[in-house]
Amino acid sequence: xxxxxxxxxxxxxxxxxxxxxxxxxxxxxxxxxxxxxxxxxxxxxxxxxxxxxxxxxxxxxxxxxxxxxxxxxxxxxxxxxxxxxxxxxxxxxxxxxxxxxxxxxxxxxxxxxxxxxxxxxxxxxxxxxxxxxxxxxxxxxxxxxxxxxxxxxxxxxxxxxxxxxxxxxxxxxxxxxxxxxxxxxxxxxxxxxxxxxxxxxxxxxxxxxxxxxxxxxxxxxxxxxxxxxxx
Amino acid sequence: xxxxxxxxxxxxxxxxxxxxxxxxxxxxxxxxxxxxxxxxxxxxxxxxxxxxxxxxxxxxxxxxxxxxxxxxxxxxxxxxxxxxxxxxxxxxxxxxxxxxxxxxxxxxxxxxxxxxxxxxxxxxxxxxxxxxxxxxxxxxxxxxxxxxxxxxxxxxxxxxxxxxxxxxxxxxxxxxxxxxxxxxxxxxxxxxxxxxxxxxxxxxxxxxxxxxxxxxxxxxxxxxxxxxxxx
DNA sequence: AATTAGATCTCGACT
DNA sequence: AGTCGAGGTCTAATT
Numbered sequence: 001x002x003x004x005x006x007x008x009x010x011x012x013x014x015x016x017x018x019x020x021x022x023x024x025x026x027x028x029x030x031x032x033x034x035x036x037x038x039x040x041x042x043x044x045x046x047x048x049x050x051x052x053x054x055x056x057x058x059x060x061x062x063x064x065x066x067x068x069x070x071x072x073x074x075x076x077x078x079x080x081x082x083x084x085x086x087x088x089x090x091x092x093x094x095x096x097x098x099x100x101x102x103x104x105x106x107x108x109x110x111x112x113x114x115x116x117x118x119x120x121x122x123x124x125x126x127x128x129x130x131x132x133x134x135x136x137x138x139x140x141x142x143x144x145x146x147x148x149x150x151x152x153x154x155x156x157x158x159x160x161x162x163x164x165x166x167x168x169x170x171x172x173x174x175x176x177x178x179x180x181x182x183x184x185x186x187x188x189x190x191x192x193x194x195x196x197x198x199x200x201x202x203x204x205x206x207x208x209x210x211x212x213x214x215x216x217x218x219x220x221x222x223x224x225x226x227x228x229x230x231x
Numbered sequence: 232x233x234x235x236x237x238x239x240x241x242x243x244x245x246x247x248x249x250x251x252x253x254x255x256x257x258x259x260x261x262x263x264x265x266x267x268x269x270x271x272x273x274x275x276x277x278x279x280x281x282x283x284x285x286x287x288x289x290x291x292x293x294x295x296x297x298x299x300x301x302x303x304x305x306x307x308x309x310x311x312x313x314x315x316x317x318x319x320x321x322x323x324x325x326x327x328x329x330x331x332x333x334x335x336x337x338x339x340x341x342x343x344x345x346x347x348x349x350x351x352x353x354x355x356x357x358x359x360x361x362x363x364x365x366x367x368x369x370x371x372x373x374x375x376x377x378x379x380x381x382x383x384x385x386x387x388x389x390x391x392x393x394x395x396x397x398x399x400x401x402x403x404x405x406x407x408x409x410x411x412x413x414x415x416x417x418x419x420x421x422x423x424x425x426x427x428x429x430x431x432x433x434x435x436x437x438x439x440x441x442x443x444x445x446x447x448x449x450x451x452x453x454x455x456x457x458x459x460x461x462x
Numbered sequence: 463a464a465t466t467a468g469a470t471c472t473c474g475a476c477t
Numbered sequence: 478a479g480t481c482g483a484g485g486t487c488t489a490a491t492t
Contacts, residue, residue, distance in 0.1 A: 001257060001272045003234055004327045016486040018339040024331045026232060028257070031271040039334035040232045045472055047337055051274050051485085096327055098236045100255045103270035107277055108249040108470095111489070162468080165481095170401050190355040198480080204318045246470040280470080302491065316468070365487095393483080398467095429465085 002029040006092040007176060010037055010048050014083030022090060029056065031100070033074055035085070053079040061088075116145055116160050118220040119193065123148060125220070126191050126213055134153055144175050147185075154187040155179065164194030164212070169205045176210075232331055233260040241268055241279050245314030252376040253321060260287065260449055262331070266316070284310040290317075336425055337450055347376055349392050349451040350424065354379060356451075357389060357422050375406050378416075385418040386410065395425030395443070398437045407441075 010020035020037065025047070028036040034055050036046040057076050061070040065070040069090050076085035111164040116135055123130045129151030137147035137157075144195035146158040157179055172190050179188040192201070195217055202212050235258040241251035243251045251268065256278070260266040264285045267277040279430040286308050292301040301409050307316040347366055360382030368378040368388075377389035388410055390403035403421050421441040423432070426448055433443050 001269075003257070003327070006329075012485075016339055018337050020337055020486085021335040023334050024329070025232070025334065025441075026259070026331070028269065030269075030273075034272075034274065036275050038232075038259065040331040041265075041283070041334070042264065043282050043472065044267050044275075044277050045486095046275050047334065049275045049485085051319070052272070060401075081485095094327060094329060096234070096236075096325060098255070098325060100236075100271040103254050103256065103278065104252040105270070106249055106251055108247055165403075167398055170398075197451075202481095208491095243470075249470085274487065276471090282470080282472095312470095430464095 001031060001100055002095070003015060003027070003098075004029070004092060006089050007091040007093065009088045009090075011086045011088075012048050012084075013089070014078070014081065015220065018048065022088075037087070050076045050078060050083065050085045053071075055079065078181065102178045115162070115195070115215065115217060118217075119160065120146055123218060125215070126193065127156065130156060139175060139178055141174055141178060144179070144205060146179065147155045150189065152216070154189065155185040156189050156191055158193055158213075161192075161194040162196075164192055164197035164201045166198070166201045166204055168194070169201050169208070169210065172205075173208055173211065232262060233326070233328045234258070234322060235260070235327075236323065236325040237318075237320050239268075240319045242317045242319075243279055245309070245312065245316075249279065253319075253342075255324065258318065268423065269317070279316065281307045281309060281314065281316045284425050287309065344392070344448065346448060346451070348428070349448075350389070350391065350446065353451060356446070357424065358387065361387060370406065370409055375410070381420065385420065386416040389424055389444075391445060392425040393421075393427075395428035395432045396422055397435055398431045399423060399425070400432050400439070400441065403436075403441060404439055410436055454458045 005024065006027055007022065010062040012018045026038040028038065031090050032052040033056065034058060035050050035051040036047050037048040057075045058071050061073055065073060067089065070088045071091060073090040074087040074089060076152055078084065084172050119125065120132055120135050123132055131149040133147040133149055135146055137144040145159045145160040148158065150156050155176055157172065159175070160166045161168045169192055172192055176188055176190045182184045191213050192205045192210050193213040193215055195215050197212050197214055234253065237258055238253065238255050242254040243249045254300065257269040263283040264287065265283040266281050266287060268279040269277050278337050280409065286437065288306045290304050290306070292304055296304060296307065296319065302320045302322060303320040305318040305320060312330055328450055341388045350356065351363055351366050354363055362380040364378040366377055368375040374387045376391040379387045381387050390399055392399045400423055403423055406418055407421045412416045422444050423441050424444040424446055426446050428445055436443050
């Protein structure tokens with residue numbers, strides 16, 4: 001990895017065209033040929049960048065560019081698409097290079113998968129007497145997150161989201177339509193479960209006779225015997 | 232901005248919990264207190280990070296940590312949420328600091344807005360004789376991208392997407408339902424227009440009597456007199 | 463390889 | 478401040 005602090009301007013042309021006026025920035029050149037342009041604020045997204053695979057050509061400025069104070073022109077060309085990036089370097093303020101080697105990579109504990117697992121264990125949260133049929137119940141139009149037997153007969157289909165949006169209600173509606181055609185499962189009720197349900201989604205769900213269920217992830221996690229403390 | 236090349240391991244706890252095993256990495260400390268952990272590959276997304284506002288405490292390792300070779304422990308605490316990041320530094324390989332100052336920011340030319348503008352100009356692409364009523368026609372449930380008068384009477388509602396997904400068809404369906412209740416506009420036909428339409432979306436649209444229209448952005452752009460060349 | 467759904471999404475626009 | 482939609486989305490899992 002090569003790090004360059006430089007006074008530069010940047011132009012990008014690809015899916016869109018964009019321009020960064022001249023300023024002092026960090027140019028991060030990764031080992032795979034990719035490049036990131038970062039400023040001193042903003043979140044993790046760079047101001048501009050090029051994804052690998054790509055090639056970088058460092059050339060001295062043309063006479064016209066040199067006239068404007070440009071020292072070097074870096075042309076970054078994506079190898080698979082026509083995307084390109086041009087960096088006009090006015091001054092290289094500092095430069096640093098180190099070989100980092102391969103990274104072992106991030107190990108993460110998911111959230112939605114975990115939420116599904118927890119709800120399948122604590123199915124009473126969705127209704128007393130529910131009996132799990134299975135998680136990821138496959139249908140022709142996709143998997144239903146949780147399918148359960150209702151104590152008074154019939155079936156319950158649960159759609160799970162981290163954030164309950166209108167799309168999730170549409171999705172569940174399609175499942176319910178399909179499942180209700182199956183005489184073995186019918187009647188199939190729907191439950192729309194999420195950590196947070198948007199008002200529009202709640203209205204649409206209620207309108208369609210779908211129950212809304214807001215889940216407290218931390219409380220559900222707390223129900224388990226293992227209480228993982230971090231670090 | 233401070234750049235540190237360090238041999239380190241990282242733990243994150245917040246929306247999820249994640250761990251990065253020990254390896255050589257770049258730690259980027261921005262001026263607003265945020266921090267990014269980058270490896271030498273991957274795209275622009277860091278392996279791990281903390282968004283501003285946050286505070287970073289650099290402390291010498293505890294005796295137990297020192298036993299394992301840790302030199303310093305950096306604790307990064309999000310100011311508004313309970314998110315936290317802990318970096319165990321085994322070795323600082325290099326360090327570099329520069330003040331970059333405020334960035335003037337990115338100037339970009341949009342795509343979807345541009346596509347809408349182009350289609351409004353070249354409405355014949357959607358059907359001979361169509362007459363623009365207006366772009367961004369506001370309804371109670373949101374704006375219809377393009378509304379046009381049909382030469383044989385009635386109205387045409389066009390939903391525009393860069394990528395035509397099933398969601399877009401659902402959206403247009405809701406618009407059509409609403410608009411068709413208006414006797415002045417009815418009957419309202421729907422056109423689903425996008426640079427690329429997914430098979431599932433096409434099937435659903437066709438099933439609902441909605442016409443699909445694939446747009447060639449470059450060709451539409453080429454129709455204009457101005458042919459912007461870059462750089 | 464292509465498609466789909468989630469993301470510690472991020473980012474901007476608008477209410 | 479919250480909500481909604483788009484992204485040069487990216488990313489991983491699944492078909």
